[in-house]
Structures are given as C-alpha cells and as structure tokens.
Amino acid sequence: MRHWILRRTLLASSLGLAFAAGSALFPATAAAQQPQQQGQQLTFWQSVHRDFHRNNAWPEPFQSADRAVTREYFCIQVNNGWKMQNTVGTFLFNPETQELNRAGELQVKWIVTQAPIHRRAVFVLVGDTPEDTQRRVLSVQNYISRIVPGGQLPxxxxxxxxxxxxxxxxxxxxxxxxxxxxxxxxxxxxxxxGGASGGSGTGN
Structure with a gap:
C-alpha cells in the first residue's frame, strides 16, 4: 500500500515538473492556450444564457416564423394581382407604331396617379421583337414624363x-x-x- 501511494505521488510530481518545464520552454504556447480556454468558457456561458431565455420565451420566435410563412402565400398573391393590374398589354398599344393608344394612356395615368403610392410601378408586356419592346417602353416613359411634372418617376x-x-x-x-x-x-x-283585385278579394 505504501509503495502504491509513493508511486502515485512520484507520478504526480513528475507531471507537474513536466508541465512547468514546458511552460518555461514554450511560454508563447502556454500564453496562447490560456485565452483560448477563456474564450471557450465565455462561449459556453453565453450559450447557457441564450438557451435560458429561449426556453422562457417559447413558443417565440418559432410561432412568429410560422405566422410569417403562412402569410407569405397571401403576400405573393397580392403582389401578383397588382402586377397584373398594372400591366400594359398588347391591346393598349398601336399595332403598327407600338405607341400607347388612348386606352393605354388612361391605364398608365391611373397607375401613376391613382394607385397606392407603393404600387405605382408600370409593367409593359414584351412585344414580338426586341425593337417592339423598346418602342413600347419608350412610349410609356415619355407619357409618364408628361403627366408627372417633377420628382422621381415611377x-x-x-x-x-x-x-x-x-x-x-x-x-x-x-x-x-x-x-x-x-x-x-x-x-x-x-x-x-290582377294582383290588386286578388288582394281585395282576400280581404273580404
């Protein structure tokens, strides 16, 4: 028993001396390991603090995320509806010159003056050729610049x-x-x- 205790004491002393010698020989390594251990310790306690508040706030923030996902479908549909409403289609352009006709001008005027401010964007349907599309866009831009006197154009x-x-x-x-x-x-x-006579007969 005494031999076992003695051997254990000698082993612990040897390890301590080896650690001290390593620190003395490589002081930079020992100094670098100490902040790293402290950083890991801080990260651990930060995660404990975060998990504590998460558990107390449950079902948030997961409930808000689920609600946002549910509402996203309706937001997409609303945006698509406004895009369709604000689209200047083929029938609103002159087929020969690709200039806005009277109906197209009224449509564009409603979009840039009557639609909600955050919905005042004009969508132009592409033409059969890139040149036709360019003429359509230029016609719409010229008309908007005439009816919007100043400021940022839609x-x-x-x-x-x-x-x-x-x-x-x-x-x-x-x-x-x-x-x-x-x-x-x-x-x-x-x-x-006939209805009047029938009513009088019923009353009698």
Whole structure:
C-alpha cells in the first residue's frame, strides 16, 4: 500500500515538473492556450444564457416564423394581382407604331396617379421583337414624363405575363349589346291589376 501511494505521488510530481518545464520552454504556447480556454468558457456561458431565455420565451420566435410563412402565400398573391393590374398589354398599344393608344394612356395615368403610392410601378408586356419592346417602353416613359411634372418617376419594367383582357372594341360591342337588350323599366299592366283585385278579394 505504501509503495502504491509513493508511486502515485512520484507520478504526480513528475507531471507537474513536466508541465512547468514546458511552460518555461514554450511560454508563447502556454500564453496562447490560456485565452483560448477563456474564450471557450465565455462561449459556453453565453450559450447557457441564450438557451435560458429561449426556453422562457417559447413558443417565440418559432410561432412568429410560422405566422410569417403562412402569410407569405397571401403576400405573393397580392403582389401578383397588382402586377397584373398594372400591366400594359398588347391591346393598349398601336399595332403598327407600338405607341400607347388612348386606352393605354388612361391605364398608365391611373397607375401613376391613382394607385397606392407603393404600387405605382408600370409593367409593359414584351412585344414580338426586341425593337417592339423598346418602342413600347419608350412610349410609356415619355407619357409618364408628361403627366408627372417633377420628382422621381415611377419605374417601368417589362413582363412576360399576358394580362387577361381583350380589345376595347370587343368590350364596347358587348356593352352596346347589353344596353340594347335591357327591357323597359315598367311593370306589366295586367299583372298589376290582377294582383290588386286578388288582394281585395282576400280581404273580404
């Protein structure tokens, strides 16, 4: 038993001497290891502090992230709807010159003056050729510069998505046909008198 205790004491002393000798021979290495250990210690306690507050704040921030993901779908749909609304399509340009026609000017004017400020961006549908697209964009920019007197002009961007719609002549024909087919706003005379006599008979 005494031999075992003696051997253990000698081993511990040898290790201590070796460590002291290594520190004396390589002081830079020992000095470099000490800040690294302190940095690891600080990182550990920082993670403990962070996890403590995370556990107490649960289900946040995960609940807010889930809500944002759920709302993102509706935000995308709203943005796509405004993009479609603000798109100047083929029927709003002259097919020969690619200049804005009267309907196109009214559409662009509504976008840059009546739409919400953060939605005032004009999207121009691409033409059949790059030259046609360039003429369309230039026509829209020139018209915007005429109706917006000063300040920053609304952006004009190209899009490849065809908006739903048709020519003004098509909608005008549908509107005229509807107006011509509206019946006269009068009640039939026979039905009115019959109802009156039936009501008096019931009262008797």
């Amino acid at each position: 952006p004009v961007m190209i899009t490849y998505t065809q908006p739903e719609g048709a020519s003004g002549a098509y909608f005008d024909a549908i509107n005229n046909a509807m107006m011509q087919s509206i019946p006269a706003p009068r009640l039939p005379g026979g039905a009115g008198s």
